[in-house]
């Protein structure tokens with residue numbers, strides 16, 4: 001009987017712990033969006049294959065998204081947001097070029113960062 005009780009406790013904690021973990025994974029935390037910790041990794045993973053300092057002329061149409069001042073220009077003229085949101089495809093190409101749209105959570109983070117003035121933090 002004692003053994004069964006502890007087994008039940010273990011199983012119950014697994015269920016509860018598992019749920020918490022699942023909740024964490026399924027929510028999108030945009031409370032503290034920073035360039036260095038959030039935005040740059042998104043660009044690194046999805047855009048630098050064409051838009052890094054080393055290859056942007058050959059592969060990225062001359063658009064450098066690795067050097068911050070250059071990236072900031074496309075943020076300020078609105079093209080970065082339109083490109084990732086696919087919101088104005090007749091004027092601004094949908095990005096990542098030839099790939100799938102970024103996940104909603106990445107888009108929310110980019111939007112939040114831009115709304116905050118796109119600081120280099």
Ligand code: HEC
Pocket residue numbers: 043046047048049050051059060061062063065074079080083084091092093095096097098099102
């Ligand atoms: C496979 C290569 C490739 C990838 C990956 C890619 N781009 Fe591009 N991007 C290009 C090329 C080439 C152009 C030049 C315009 C065109 O061909 O549509 C471009 C143009 C742009 C422009 C200017 C669009 C315009 O019409 O004014 C922006 C902004 C941009 N990319 C942002 C991004 C972002 C942000 C990502 C990642 C989420 C990304 N790109 C991923 C190749 C790529």
